[in-house]
Ligand code: SF4
């Protein structure tokens with residue numbers, strides 16, 4: 001995993017959900033609420049996109065995070 005300025009870039013560099021470790025309290029809401037089971041806890045207990053290709057950009061994770069720790073960016077092909 002890579003981390004820049006407190007933002008977790010996931011185990012795949014091209015993951016478009018950025019998890020801010022300065023804000024994340026590892027509560028698991030994003031893991032539980034994702035309807036596609038995309039998000040899992042990584043080895044250090046922080047969430048990341050394990051099944052990136054199953055994401056349908058619904059924004060549930062970013063909306064439900066109580067810490068506003070998730071940022072969705074760099075969508076490669078979807079017009080939102
Ligand atoms: S919902 Fe937010 S604070 Fe909770 S584990 Fe996910 S990113 Fe971290």
Ligand code: SF4
Nearest residue numbers: 034055056058059061
């Ligand atoms: S945008 Fe939706 S499908 Fe994608 S990871 Fe977040 S909750 Fe899951």
